[in-house]
Structures are given as C-alpha cells and as structure tokens.
Ligand SMILES: Nc1ncnc2c1ncn2[C@@H]1O[C@H](COP(=O)(O)OP(=O)(O)OP(=O)(O)O)[C@@H](O)[C@H]1O
C-alpha cells in the first residue's frame with residue numbers, strides 16, 4: 683500500500699475500530715477505489731494531479747457525502763467511479779469487478795443500468811419534455827415505449843413533478859429540473875446514485891427538498907447514494923462523510939461522530 687493509499691484507512695478501519703466494524707458489519711462493498719490517480723496533461727501548461735491516490739470503500743445502501751473545496755477532485759473522482767473516465771492509474775471495482783477490464787458493451791450496460799447520474803447543471807435534453815427526458819434511459823435499455831411511459835409517470839409522481847410531465851426544461855424551475863434529472867437517474871432502477879453537487883444551483887429550501895428526496899430513495903429503495911457537496915445540510919442525513927483536499931482523502935467520519943464536531947466543520 684502506498685503512503686497516499688493509506689490515508690483513508692487511517693480514518694476508516696473496520697478491522698481495528700469497533701465503531702467502524704459495527705457500521706461495516708453485514709454491508710457489502712459496492713464501490714472500491716484503490717490508489718486511484720488522475721493526471722490531466724492536455725491543454726495545461728504543466729500536468730494537473732487531480733487525484734493523487736484515492737483509496738475508499740463505499741458500502742451498498744449507504745449515503746456517503748464527499749466534501750471538499752473547489753478543485754479538490756470530487757468531479758474527477760465521480761467520473762472515475764462512474765465509469766465515465768479512466769483513471770491514469772489505480773483500480774475502480776464495482777461489485778468487486780475491475781471496471782477497467784470491461785469491454786465497451788459491458789461498460790455501457792453499467793452506465794445505463796447500474797448507475798444513475800445527477801449533475802449540478804441537471805444536463806437535461808432541452809428539446810425533450812420532462813417525461814421524454816425520463817424515458818430516454820429506458821429507451822436505451824430497450825424498454826417498450828408504453829412500459830417506459832408508464833414507469834416515467836410513476837417516477838414523476840415519486841419526485842413530485844407529476845403535474846409537469848409535458849413541459850420542457852426551459853419551462854421548469856431549477857428545483858423541478860433537478861427532480862426530472864433524479865427521476866431520469868432512477869429510470870433503470872440503478873443500485874448506485876452518483877450525484878455531483880446536486881443542490882449547488884438551487885436555493886437552500888429547494889436544495890433541502892432535493893436532499894430529503896435522495897434520503898428517501900436510499901431508505902425506501904435501498905439505493906446507494908454517493909453525493910459530492912458543499913452543502914452542510916447534507917451532513918445531517920449522510921451516513922458517512924469523506925473529506926477530500928488536493929486530490930487525496932483528508933478525513934472520514936461517521937455522522938454520529940460529526941455531531942459533536944459540527945462547529946469545527948463549519949469553520950473548515
Ligand atoms: N479536463 C481537464 N483538464 C485539465 N484539468 C482538469 C480537467 N478537469 C479537471 N481538471 C483539474 O483537476 C482538478 C480537480 O478538478 P475537479 O473538477 O475534479 O474538482 P472539484 O472538486 O469537482 O471542484 P468543484 O467543487 O469546483 O466542482 C482541478 O485543478 C481542475 O482544474
């Protein structure tokens with residue numbers, strides 16, 4: 683194990699720490715990052731070391747918040763664990779399968795079926811209505827049109843936009859667009875919801891509604907939620923909080939431990 687790879691285990695050690703062992707007991711690791719490094723070389727005067735050896739285990743069914751200053755590598759990490767970009771070195775395992783070993787078809791299946799993506803800027807298709815946006819991943823997955831429409835309607839109800847099915851994104855508020863994006867992310871019943879700063883463009887009230895919605899999805903549907911955020915409201919509902927800085931894990935906390943230290947974190 684390299685020096686950087688051990689940082690996470692300095693703070694998270696189920697083998698030596700009984701509290702961590704209690705948390706990890708009976709949980710499967712759904713995402714495992716091992717010494718993941720990412721260096722950007724194109725279009726930069728000097729290489730940018732965005733990830734400097736991130737090691738982390740993410741458990742099935744947990745709500746994990748990833749916090750860190752702008753430029754600390756959160757989106758880069760998400761792209762790596764979501765199979766959207768290849769790390770320069772290191773491995774990402776999903777359900778203990780090294781995703782660098784997957785062929786194009788298997789990777790497409792993973793992105794389409796296993797993971798739901800939510801982005802800060804919603805990334806909806808502007809010319810499509812809410813329901814059409816939500817149906818799209820089901821179309822890619824080969825779901826028949828009628829079935830996809832019915833399911834998309836149900837998802838709209840679930841996320842609270844059942845009354846805006848036929849509106850295009852430009853006719854919806856930011857919070858409503860993000861709800862469409864969440865419904866779209868859920869279209870193929872993913873095991874993992876990867877949300878990159880989902881509340882960053884929302885006012886605090888709407889942001890809180892989105893946070894509560896994602897928490898409900900974790901609790902009711904057992905979805906693993908991995909969420910990068912600057913939002914301190916997110917801390918209150920996360921099971922664990924990982925803090926990153928300069929491309930490395932800086933600290934890992936259980937929520938129960940954080941409560942005591944919330945003041946310290948606010949000042950971070
Ligand atoms: N395609 C790219 N080419 C070059 N450098 C990049 C590229 N993408 C990201 N970077 C750099 O990598 C570092 C990490 O970026 P990243 O987007 O992962 O940060 P972040 O934690 O998501 O930040 P934010 O909170 O602002 O979204 C930054 O220094 C950034 O400038």
Ligand SMILES: [Mg+2]
Nearest residue numbers: 756757758878
């Ligand atoms: Mg980012």
